[in-house]
Amino acid sequence: MERLIQLLIPALGETLYMSILATLFGVVFGTILGVLLKVTERGYIAPNPAAHRVLSYIVNIGRSFPFVILMIAIMPLTRVVAGTTIGTGAAVVPLSLATIPFFARVVESALGDIEYGLVEAAQSMGATNGEIIRKVLLPESVPALVLGITITFVNVVGYSAMAGVVGGGGLGDLAIRYGYHRFDQQVMLSTIVVLVVLVTTVQWTGSFVSNTLNRRRS
Amino acid sequence: MIEFQRISKTYPSKDGGVAALKNVSLMVTSREIFGVIGLSGAGKSTLLRLVNGLETFDEGSLTVDGVDLKTSGKKGLRDLRQNTGMIFQHYHLLHHRNVAGNIAFPLELLGYRKPEINQRVEELLGIVDLKEKKHHYPAVLSGGQRQRVAIARALATNPKILLCDEATSSLDPITGGAILTLLEKINRECGVTILMISHQLSAVSRICHRVGVLKDGELIEQGAKEQVLGYPREAYTKLLIESSEIHGKPLVKKEVV
Incomplete structure (x- = not known):
């Protein structure tokens, strides 16, 4: 039991560290990107079809990479941003990069x-x-964004399982x-239990x- | 106050475009209630939305409170909008703000300070008779109450002009009637010029001083309410009036003229 705890606690810490940071960056930059995507849409408040198309391409390209490939493909960038390509901190870079386009679509x-009428009323x-x-x-x-952040975080926890490839550690790696x-079934099972508890709690x-926000509004 | 001169607007479409307004000339004078009646698709909404620049026009000129909309520029348009209130058929209140917050919104945009905002919100709640709903969210209000909040919000900045886009069309006759009475009171007591559009002849005939009839983008008839609704010149106007009569009783008494 003690052995399990000694293995699980640091791994959980690494997973949380990577997931929380990546979600944070993903939400901040994804919101900016998502807002730009929406407002530049034809017929919206700052229509700009060319910009909209470019942004949309960028988001689609970002979202088409399988995460394992993305992690390796952007290593030069990771080195510039994090100073290294291995370790938990370095894994945050590809995780954030994968999260930004995802969250941009959530925001969009x-x-x-x-209702567009609300926008017109403000205008x-x-x-x-x-x-x-x-x-x-x-x-x-x-309220929709809070749900979106939840979905995104759970997604990132999933991605972070692959961080072991670049020495990022975490529960998936364990x-x-x-x-x-x-073939240590005890570790395997307890990792799964911890992940299930984590995801359930977050969701x-x-x-x-x-719901609380929505109830107040409806 | 509002002067449309030979305004035309065409919406682009694949086969050359759809004319929404054709050569419309119309003058709304200060402190009057002018109503434009017409069926859906006649161009009423476009006409109204030109006044605060939510839509643009192709030909003609439009002057609102001395501002020429073709040359006003961004700043001029923003000033004009802050001097022109607007209410909508579906209210368009912000769900994340309570009643007081919704009414405060335009004041925040103008950079008013908190105490001034609170004082003005209280005044407005009094005008629209919603003092006890101050902290409620729009979702728990009835349609009539939501429209009252929208009216208070539209009046917050003390506009000279109020634009009403089918303001009573989704309300039952009694609630809608109360809203019309409120609009009439605002016109009388605050001196606000009102331009309203509606497909409900009853709404227009109840409070408007003058009316115009819009058909397929053309303003086919306009004048004092008693004249247009009492002695319509155009067959189309007659048809509109006849379809709104209840048991052959005209909406406007002819003796009034």
Whole structure:
């Protein structure tokens, strides 16, 4: 038991470290990218078909990489950003990069669910595009974004299982090294249990927060 | 106050475009309630949305409160919008803000300070008779209450002009009637010029001083309400009036003229 805990605790720490940081970067830059994607759409507040197409291509390309390949393919970039290509910190770079386009689509779709009439009402009051984004689009989509962040985080936890490839550690890596390579079923099973508990807790919290916000609004 | 001169607008389409407005000339004078009636697709919405620049036009000129919309520029348009309130058929309130927050929104855009905002919100809640709903969210309000919030929000910046886009069309007759009474009160007591569009002849005939009839993008008839609805010149206007009459009773008494 003690051996298990000694293995699991640091691995869980690494998983959380990678996932939380990557989700954070993904949400910040993904929101910017997602907002740009939406507002440049034809007929929206800052229509710009050329920019929209370019952004959309970038997002699609970013999302088509299988994560394992992305991790290896962007190593030169990882070296520039993190100073190294191996370790938990280095794994955060490809994880964030995979998360940004995903979250951008989440944001784009959340904004798309907002009635355009609300935007026009704000325009009729003289709101600028910046004010519409800050005071209408983003706050109106908070419940949807909270759910989106939850989905994204769970996704990132999944991706982070592959971080072992670049020495990132984490629960997935532990499961592969002990559970798979050493046939240690105890480690394998306990890793799965920890992951299930982690994902369930995060999902439950996200749904709870989103529902609470929605209930107040409806 | 609002002057449309030979305004035309065509929406682009594959086969050359759809004319939304054809050579429309119309003058709304200060402090009056002007109603434009017409069926869906007649161009009413386009006409109304030109006034605060939510739509643009191709030909003609449009002056609103002394501002020429073709040459106003971004800043001029923003100022104009802050001087022009607008309400909608579906209210368009912000779900993430309560009643007070919604009414405060245009004031925040203008950079008012908190105490000023609070004071103005209280005043407006009094005008639209919603003081006890101050902290409620739009989702728990009835349609009539939501439209009252929207009216308070539109009036927050003390606009000279209020644009009403089918403001009573999704409300039941009694609630809609109360909203019309409120609009009339605002016009009378605050001196706000109102331009409203509706497909409901009853709404227009109830509070408007003058009316215009829009058919397929053309303003076929306009004048004092009693004249247009009492002695319509155009067959189309007659048809509109006849379809709104209940048991042969005209909406406007002819003796009024």
